[in-house]
Amino acid sequence: MADSLPALDKDGYLLSLGDWSGEVAAILARNEGITLTAQHWEIIELIQAFYKDFELAPANRALVRYIQQTLGGEKGKSIYLMQLFPPNPALIAAKIAGLPRPANCF
Amino acid sequence: MSTLHTVNKSPFQDNSLASCLQLCSVGDSVLLIEDGAYGASQSSPCAKELISLLNEGTRIYVLENDVRARGLQLLLDGIELTDYQGFVQLSSTHRCIQSWY
Amino acid sequence: MSRILCVSRHAPYQTSHANDALDAVLAAGAFDQDIGLLLIDEGVWQLVTQQDAPYVGKKDLSKKLCALALYGIENIFVHEPSLQGRLLTRDSLCLDNVQLLTNKETRQLFDQYEQILSF
Numbered sequence: 333m334a335d336s337l338p339a340l341d342k343d344g345y346l347l348s349l350g351d352w353s354g355e356v357a358a359i360l361a362r363n364e365g366i367t368l369t370a371q372h373w374e375i376i377e378l379i380q381a382f383y384k385d386f387e388l389a390p391a392n393r394a395l396v397r398y399i400q401q402t403l404g405g406e407k408g409k410s411i412y413l414m415q416l417f418p419p420n421p422a423l424i425a426a427k428i429a430g431l432p433r434p435a436n437c438f
Numbered sequence: 439m440s441t442l443h444t445v446n447k448s449p450f451q452d453n454s455l456a457s458c459l460q461l462c463s464v465g466d467s468v469l470l471i472e473d474g475a476y477g478a479s480q481s482s483p484c485a486k487e488l489i490s491l492l493n494e495g496t497r498i499y500v501l502e503n504d505v506r507a508r509g510l511q512l513l514l515d516g517i518e519l520t521d522y523q524g525f526v527q528l529s530s531t532h533r534c535i536q537s538w539y
Numbered sequence: 540m541s542r543i544l545c546v547s548r549h550a551p552y553q554t555s556h557a558n559d560a561l562d563a564v565l566a567a568g569a570f571d572q573d574i575g576l577l578l579i580d581e582g583v584w585q586l587v588t589q590q591d592a593p594y595v596g597k598k599d600l601s602k603k604l605c606a607l608a609l610y611g612i613e614n615i616f617v618h619e620p621s622l623q624g625r626l627l628t629r630d631s632l633c634l635d636n637v638q639l640l641t642n643k644e645t646r647q648l649f650d651q652y653e654q655i656l657s658f
Contacts, residue, residue: 391569
């Protein structure tokens with residue numbers, strides 16, 4: 333199937349958040365072996381809100397804390413995010429959400 | 439526990455040296471490099487503060503290459519000339535370096 | 540684990556020093572290092588509220604400063620004489636969890652850390 337994606341950087345992140353859409357997110361997710369569910373969308377919206385608040389794509393630690401503050405401790409856990417966005421939630425969620433690659437994540 | 443403070447800006451145009459001297463603790467040393475060497479001259483805007491630190495026993499150094507390159511003749515009494523080797527030695531005998539630039 | 544003090548002395552937009560300092564602090568925070576940030580001299584301008592950096596084609600540095608808490612960085616120090624010299628007060632600042640330090644307290648701060656990163 334010829335899914336067409338907007339311009340990406342060398343790591344596969346969107347060059348411009350303006351190119352992002354729900355469909356683009358679904359394709360990017362599929363490329364990571366992820367089928368998006370409501371739980372994924374909840375985190376995608378939050379990581380985009382983080383980026384809007386701080387003009388920064390979060391590292392894992394910051395993402396976990398931000399989710400703790402907004403959704404509470406059940407979801408604000410590394411293990412919960414790891415299940416949704418393996419193997420590295422900060423990197424994979426940022427990619428699917430159309431953000432730049434977070435610094436300080438390997 | 440001591441800090442080596444390096445300053446590379448002339449005090450005639452920048453407050454780096456003034457800030458540095460204000461926050462220099464007993465046991466710290468100050469090394470003037472590059473345009474910071476102008477701060478060692480007798481006409482230095484920070485002459486008063488430098489003299490008072492020297493009197494308290496703080497060591498103040500200036501890199502000789504920078505002094506000679508700039509043709510600085512009249513330096514404040516008590517300021518010591520050092521070379522690149524001395525710079526390395528100072529770096530290793532202090533716990534940390536704070537660069538004022 | 541070594542304790543690191545990042546000393547940030549430059550205003551936000553003309554040079555990259557302020558942004559570089561903040562990136563270093565965030566990196567240390569992401570890797571769980573014990574890092575403190577000291578804003579002094581022109582560095583205190585970074586904390587002013589109501590910055591609108593897109594006017595000069597930059598990202599707002601004050602927004603990035605607000606992310607420090609989420610990176611676990613709680614030790615943010617401001618040299619009070621630098622604030623006073625610029626007629627700034629605690630109310631002028633975009634962060635409220637900063638500790639204002641006198642000259643004497645700032646001298647003591649330098650002695651409490653094992654490493655210094657100068658920006």
